[in-house]
Amino acid sequence: MTLIVINPNSSQTVTDGIDAALSPLRPLGVPIRCLTLAEGPPGIEDQAQADLTIAPMLRLAAAQTDASGFVIACFGDPGLYALRSRTTLPVQGIQEAAVMTALTLGHRFGVIAILPASIPRHLRAFGAMGVLDRLAGDRSLGLGVADLADADRSLAAMIATAKRLRDEDGADVLIMGCAGMAQYRAVLEAETGLPVVEPCQAAAAMAIGQITLGQSHHVSRG
């Protein structure tokens, strides 16, 4: 019985960050294995890149014969419904699970996006989820690629973005719109006074609950 967490980009650093993010959940006793999708891009920047991870992700998932559940660890949830159409095991996407968790922690959620281009993707997903009435705002960091590589600048931009979501948009719970940055959750909570949902943690926690309860989903082939 193992929870398989797939990072659909090819960055081992991101996978390591996801793995570290999930360490608080290990005492629950469900083994967690984090995998990097070798065929993925270094980072997912547009819808085409996201969709192109689905074929190798499905193969990677199918090869995990000891799996009792899956997490797709990219905000945007590429292949979430594709994988659900191929297995009855619990499959969580970090975007969807983060939203469902946030809805129990505050009334209006704010999303800290890394890149502005991902916001329409998020909005399509929130629309498909039917939760737009609960969205306070979705804002990107406003950093160029070079600045994103600078941890201090990234954190400062995250804090500033979080405060705008709280003060201008009325968010009372925040979602980190990316994987692999769980180390900043505590400081974001301290700086804003708001609960912050790290999406890999939220998805893994929900998957562990569903695995433990024997919750399978319906394969409608749809």
Next chain:
Amino acid sequence: MTLIVINPNSSQTVTDGIDAALSPLRPLGVPIRCLTLAEGPPGIEDQAQADLTIAPMLRLAAAQTDASGFVIACFGDPGLYALRSRTTLPVQGIQEAAVMTALTLGHRFGVIAILPASIPRHLRAFGAMGVLDRLAGDRSLGLGVADLADADRSLAAMIATAKRLRDEDGADVLIMGCAGMAQYRAVLEAETGLPVVEPCQAAAAMAIGQITLGQSHHVSRG
């Protein structure tokens, strides 16, 4: 560190059913203590009865000094926001958590209500949650009080209601709209071919995840 589950009606039988429903979650290692609200009515039948449980429930919750989180175990979630305004610990309502869980297991959820009178209450809550676009239908069993005491008739009515939600309303995931009937979850899944969410299980699983992750919520005094 203990998860406190409060049954706001005074029926020890219902509390025992809730306790049994949660047994699959005990191996996760978070202690779970199920309490009966002595001051509650034998069963909650209208909004006034639901609201009148809030005062004693808040007192009972405040007295659990070892609590690391709470579940309010009545579909309708009486006092959910009241308790959240008094503690930063995770507080789950079984109605809300069941919906959030169901939204990861299917696209349109159907609710099996016990009494027709509870449906407007459910709809107000789903509206407040902002998830009405995902609701397939909410149907009651159509049984009188005497028939509800008959386990065979209740189960038959539950199965028939579940099938109407699937076939007439298009539900692809079902929620049991009451506490204490977890023993029927498996048969409902078998009869309908759909995932069935037992709300006490869903709420306790989400609470355990949030406790484990140190997820607190914001006390806005709101």
Next chain:
Amino acid sequence: MTLIVINPNSSQTVTDGIDAALSPLRPLGVPIRCLTLAEGPPGIEDQAQADLTIAPMLRLAAAQTDASGFVIACFGDPGLYALRSRTTLPVQGIQEAAVMTALTLGHRFGVIAILPASIPRHLRAFGAMGVLDRLAGDRSLGLGVADLADADRSLAAMIATAKRLRDEDGADVLIMGCAGMAQYRAVLEAETGLPVVEPCQAAAAMAIGQITLGQSHHVSRG
């Protein structure tokens, strides 16, 4: 035949303000009796305080044997559905009635909230009402408790908040999100050029209409 208006906080000053607000309606000929809930808190600041007024409010309402209808005069409408589950007489909540009235006076309503903590409560209620598409914004005065006691500062903050709702959020009708401040309605209308709904007036007017028409509601015990 009497309309009973219950102020669920214990402030006689607030009750007196409500009573004065309703004086333009007295010529309609339906007697109006405004009551203070002795067991209520001096002011309602969070959901727990709101919910704890329900039990004594239901007792107080039940004791008014000459009642032909009720208004619950706290923005937030505590116990609105509880009282409706106990009587078929018309029961208006000032929040709900203010919204329904505002929707006939403008397209997008703005709410002037006293405290920021009440905004999530309002949003849950507007969601339950299903009217979020008509909400322009809900903004609080941004005053501390000391400043709220200063009438001049309160009025200045109300005017400033009203103008932000009009200019930044696009509101074309305003709702005063509290009871007992009807004396400021005229100046708010003059300063903003927008219609302003005082919620106790709106609720009492709707209640008088329903009493006069013999409109009862359905007690679904839900």
Next chain:
Amino acid sequence: MTLIVINPNSSQTVTDGIDAALSPLRPLGVPIRCLTLAEGPPGIEDQAQADLTIAPMLRLAAAQTDASGFVIACFGDPGLYALRSRTTLPVQGIQEAAVMTALTLGHRFGVIAILPASIPRHLRAFGAMGVLDRLAGDRSLGLGVADLADADRSLAAMIATAKRLRDEDGADVLIMGCAGMAQYRAVLEAETGLPVVEPCQAAAAMAIGQITLGQSHHVSRG
């Protein structure tokens, strides 16, 4: 100070029915004058007919120099926003006011339409009002024109339609989707056990409340 109620069709019989429907409101002391639009069609059957009443209705309204408020008494509310763009006096449409009233009497409203062709018009209006989440259903009587002239058949069809809205669609409050049939309100309430809103009554009651409170609306010229 007079409330002007305009029947935009040319049927004096309908106007007489409206006048009778409003008799319970006369003791409130606000004079009510019901007018027939001579230039209107005998009955309004499509959107073009509805829109063509606007020009003469605006002239008729402008000629009522003692008006303190208006009701447009055709379900469909033709010219509601046109008249509001020409006066700051309260203007109620019977469709809009009936919905706002119904939302305080039940959770999901059902509409009894006379002709099936009017349903898309209703739905556009409910969408513009932003209240579709509260709509249970909108059903027409299923009668031909000849049968509509038969009072017994009309009433029987109304009762049958009302019961379908209650039983199949889940309505817990009903709206009569036409003017001039107030005499059937009591029997519909008795037959269904649900509150029934007669739209002319609802609109006149709201208009009287707003007139009494000196509530004007904003003329945005929009």
Next chain:
Amino acid sequence: MTLIVINPNSSQTVTDGIDAALSPLRPLGVPIRCLTLAEGPPGIEDQAQADLTIAPMLRLAAAQTDASGFVIACFGDPGLYALRSRTTLPVQGIQEAAVMTALTLGHRFGVIAILPASIPRHLRAFGAMGVLDRLAGDRSLGLGVADLADADRSLAAMIATAKRLRDEDGADVLIMGCAGMAQYRAVLEAETGLPVVEPCQAAAAMAIGQITLGQSHHVSRG
């Protein structure tokens, strides 16, 4: 076979602008005839003016015996449903068609309104269309009538408004909320980097498609 485009205001200059805007569509081979409504006002500024164009517009439309389809070329779509209730030929309104087109070019549309008073009218229409979840914002130019006559000031205000819709409201596609300004489309696209929908073009293109496909609509007399 001719597409009839009716400008419901009496300005031949506006009609000429519409005619010029449609020149790129002429090579498709469907004849297009642009008509000015002599009975219309010089410009439509409020709902009453809009509604008063319907009667002469219906007469003008009925007189075009070679029509194979219609476009009503005023943002606000006066008489759209009235004309649809009188013919089964395709009838496009420029507001509706612009929205439907924009929804295929971006995720959130922003509307450049000329006058602030038209915004509530737009919002009612978007609500009736059921597309409010896709609306980023609707902003007016903030110019007085004198400034609107100044082409340079108008264009500068349009560009500034377009950038606010993009930067503050998150629009990724823009709609010009008026007829007769197609000459500015290219510069707006260049200045903002966003697709810009000119509503007369969008409506005529959709009408030509429907005419070519023999697409008629249902005359429900509703």
Next chain:
Amino acid sequence: MTLIVINPNSSQTVTDGIDAALSPLRPLGVPIRCLTLAEGPPGIEDQAQADLTIAPMLRLAAAQTDASGFVIACFGDPGLYALRSRTTLPVQGIQEAAVMTALTLGHRFGVIAILPASIPRHLRAFGAMGVLDRLAGDRSLGLGVADLADADRSLAAMIATAKRLRDEDGADVLIMGCAGMAQYRAVLEAETGLPVVEPCQAAAAMAIGQITLGQSHHVSRG
């Protein structure tokens, strides 16, 4: 200048049907080239199959160096946003374009789905589009694979499904939820009296309009 229409399944018969469906549009003068995706499955039955067409579809699209616009001709719109993230040329999906067209032909659209499993996929897409308030219903034919190969049974089931959407769900415009069946459009219109949108026609017509108008979309890389 050529419009490229890609059938993402590998059935040449389906492509031929699409090609025939578009023949009424050829007189408009924009060349249309219909391509079969050799790497696609014979038919798309679940989300995984749909998503797996995206990689080869993007390659096929990129190879069409004379393209001035694209249509993705599978109801479900696989890869619609992926292709939009790789080109600024107009890209239409037949599902999205059919909906946008239907919204100008009736108030509530009904969808004739082939397989029940595709309905949740449709609903997710309609949610992302933000048009659920306009959906009357989405019903599948209820045929097994063998019966679907029988043209007479398929047509009979289509007609029956169309009538249920009209009579039980209140649809006043219908969408054929598949490609390659345009030959049945006329009979469906005749049998139901409702406008029927064939999605390949709708998408190609919108694409031709946008190509002709030089309408490009924004590549946000999102």
